[in-house]
Amino acid sequence: MFSSFFSTAPPTDPQAPNFHPVSSKLKPTELFGELKPKDTELLCTSSGFVTETQIFYITTPDGKSIMCQLIHSSVGVWYPTIQFTCKIYDSKTQKSTWKSIHVTNFTSAPPGLDRRSCKADEFSFTYKSKSDSEYPESYIVQANPAPDVQIFLEVTRPASVSGWKVGSGDEGGYSQFGPDPSNPEGYVVHRFWPLIKASGHVVLSGKATPVEGQGMFVHAIQGMRPNLVAASWNFGNFQSPELGGVSAIQMEFTTIDAYGMKGAGSGGVTVNVGSLVVGNKLVAVTAETKYPGETNNADAPVKSRVAHLSPVLDAETGYQKPCELLFEWAGPSLLADRPGTYKASIKADVGDVAQPKGLIEKVDVLAEIPKVLKMAVNYVAGTKPYIYQWMNPAKLAINEPGSDVPVEANGYMYIEATFIS
Incomplete structure (x- = not known):
């Protein structure tokens, strides 16, 4: 399966769909797919x-953010490149610590552990499992990426907040590229723990700082060249300890022109998946597909979308950056005692180019990815991908089933907007 990454054979019908989004395959009641153990095993x-x-x-109540990431990149004829990256950011002081390193002696399934662990x-x-516990799954995250940076975190998943993918079974979560979804040219898949509890500490330049907060975990795979997957990405992660624990997350990508519902040249299809956690319970999984030329239906019973508002040209990057971003969720309740639809929304103000609000960094992607990956991707001249990263205080408005009066949760919103082409 997924063996034809580099196939260029055209479909028999040039107007046949050559992109099959996960967000359009399922009925609203089929969106939630519970994670199985193998879903978070590393493919490597x-x-x-x-x-x-x-x-x-990880987000702390006082506005600190800790991100820890493994990146395993296979580029065909070369040996895999394995990176560890981390970013520690304090929204109050606006101080950011960023490390990205190539690791040595990497292995998945270390002795005595399965492929959900690596070192x-x-x-x-x-990875640790405690079945029938209030926190049945956990990770210990340890890192020493530089002499002046050490991280130790225990992250746990509450039993009431299931991990999820869009759709159940082995095909759950997958969007396939190419005319034949059973033998695709490539794929994208995401699996989430939408709310995790975290405790531990970070050490920066010899000073230890305790960490207590909540956050999310994602395991994602792109089975093709990244410049062929998408023209742009959006990501939103809202976390709040209010109302017993609230999380609202979204992951969105828009295909390049080559992949669409009427073959090559019909791309620009937007796939968005997300979820809502309210009261420390997973209450809804959301998904939406938007095709080129379509307008948003404000009254749609199921939606998962982000809009860039008041865009302005950023001369440094050459892209139209938003001054505000609107995130919206709507989906069937997963709670047996609360039937109906959960809805939520956030409008995030990130400022203009001259006066940004909560801007952590504008990441020059080509400056960060390994040289061998750049060579394999072979970006066309003039293309310069950038990731905007913001973190700000935010307020999530939640409409629970049967209620027209929203309840609000105050927290912090981490946002990424990625421009590739």
């Missing part, structure tokens, strides 16, 4: 063009 393939990542995002000389993710 060394064949084809596959980029795999596992990321922990290298510079870091380790150690």
